[in-house]
Amino acid sequence: MTGKRVLTTRENAVPALAEAFREHGFEGASLAVLSKATGLGKGSLYNFFPGGKEEMMEAVLADVDRWFAATIFAPLEQAEDPAAAITGMIEAVTAYFRSGRRVCLVGALGLNAGGEAFATTINGYFSRWIEALAHCLEVATVPATSAAHLAEEAVSGIQGAIVLARALGEADAFNRIVERQRATLLAAIRGYATS
Amino acid sequence: MTGKRVLTTRENAVPALAEAFREHGFEGASLAVLSKATGLGKGSLYNFFPGGKEEMMEAVLADVDRWFAATIFAPLEQAEDPAAAITGMIEAVTAYFRSGRRVCLVGALGLNAGGEAFATTINGYFSRWIEALAHCLEVATVPATSAAHLAEEAVSGIQGAIVLARALGEADAFNRIVERQRATLLAAIRGYATS
DNA sequence: ATCGAGTTGTACCGACCGGTACAACTTACG
DNA sequence: CGTAAGTTGTACCGGTCGGTACAACTCGAT
Structure with a gap:
């Protein structure tokens, strides 16, 4: 226990790894790419992540999950102000995915x-997101089955918006679609729960 | 011009290539994978596709585009019976993507x-799909701007449904989401065009 | 100054990558 | 049957893959 953390890098390298995985995919992100992205040599990478690429991806996913849990899931789950939580979710997601220019890693x-x-x-990420959003809707006036459907549709819709915006090279498409999701969710809260 | 087509394979190999690209992605589909998927050796593959993987993917995309044009786009574009065209689109898409178990290559x-x-x-595939669907909606009572938004949302929603169904390993999620898309589109046709 | 735990670059490994070359084969036509 | 165009498997190429080994280095503690 002498040298503690000389340059403290493991947690520091995770965001760069995440960007590399997002841009190239898991298989497409070679060690050369990851090395250049982090500025660390292979030796350093395998020192911090003895399990290789798989452990790197696990660390990235854990980091992503932590971020979403704190920024998006938790406000939905406590849901003191459902409308504000939903608006906050949409804004956070738009910023995080950079209007669809950034791919959803999961x-x-x-x-x-x-x-x-x-x-x-992967399953847990989406399950928790949907359940958190559904819970938030239930806290408002929305009945359980409608809440589940709306939540499922909203999360799915965000993923579709990313795919479409990327395919069209049109960030506005993401903003348009996600804005409509927000309007639909808020309308449901105001009592227009459909069948 | 003696040997015409001994076993006529080029067009015959495209569906197998498409499946391989769907399962492994473009970079992940190695020549070994493609060779096994088609049952053809590397020599045969390069005989039919001198441009290598890229030409194979182009052939696959052309085939996909042909299928979608004939099965989905054309009925929407002529749109003699808009409601039937939309229902047909949803059914064809559900079958084609096997309720989300099958990935959208594009x-x-x-x-x-x-x-x-x-x-x-890629851009053309989605652009044409959205425009065809929007045109179909316009042929019905839906005004142009609403039609464009609904079409964009529906195509985006289908993509999202694939992502979500795959992530959850739950084919029913795809069916639920897509069914709601159908209901929304048909409701719009019946005159409930939103702002 | 010395030591040792922690960190780093680099050389290297076998395997596989996409792609090429080419000899062996099949087949239609004369 | 002979021949040539078309088709096929296989060996091979340089390069890169993920991963390992290890010597050189950093730096706090003594």
Whole structure:
């Protein structure tokens, strides 16, 4: 226990790894790419992440999950002000995904095979998001089944907005779609719960 | 011009290539994978696709585009019976994507970098889909701006449904979401065009 | 100054990558 | 049957993959 943390890098490198995985995918992000992205040599990377790429991705996913839990899930779950929580979610998501220019790491990982190793993490990410949003809607006037459907649709819609905005190279498409999601959710809160 | 087509394979191999690209992505689909998927050796593959993987993907995308144009876009564009065209679109899409178990090749290609080489094809696929659906809605009572928004939202929603169903490993999620899209579109046709 | 735990770059490994070359084969036509 | 165009498997190329080994280095504690 002499040298503690000389330059403290492991947690420091995670955001750079996340960006690299987002841009190139899990299989596409070679060690050369990850090394350049972090500024660390292979030796350093394997020193911090002995499990290799898989452990790096696990660390990234844990970091992403922590961020979403604190910034998005928690406000929805406590839901003292449902409308504000939903508006906050939309704004946070728009900023985080940079209007669709930035890919959702978890969603993309679930699409391409090779993400099977992280299946439970991926499932948990979306499950918790949907449940948190549904709970927030239930705290408002929305009945349980409608809340579940609306939540599922909103989370799905955000993912679709990312795909479409990327495909069209049109960030405004993301903003438009997500804004409509917000309006739908807020309308439901105000008592227009559909069947 | 003696040997015509001995076993006529080029067009015959495209569906197998498409499945391989869907399952492994563009970068993840190695020549070994493609060879096994098609049952053809590397020599045969390069005989039919001298441009390598890129030409194979182009052929696959052209095939996908042909299928969508004939099965989905054309009925929307002629739109003699808008409601029937929309219901047909939803049913065809559900069958094609196997309730989300099957990935949308074009959407996934747009997410992961490396699909940049096919950017215009990807853009065209989604643009035409949205425009065809919007035109179909316009043929019904829906005003132009609402039609454009609804169409954009529906196509985006289908992509999101694929992402979510895959992430949750729950095919029913796809069916639920897509069914709601159908209901929304048909409701709009019946005159409930929103702002 | 010395030591040792922690950190880093670099050389290297076998495996596999996309792609090429080419000999062996199949087949239609004369 | 002979031949040539078309098709196929296989060996091979340089390069890169993920991962390992290890010597050189940093730096706080003594």
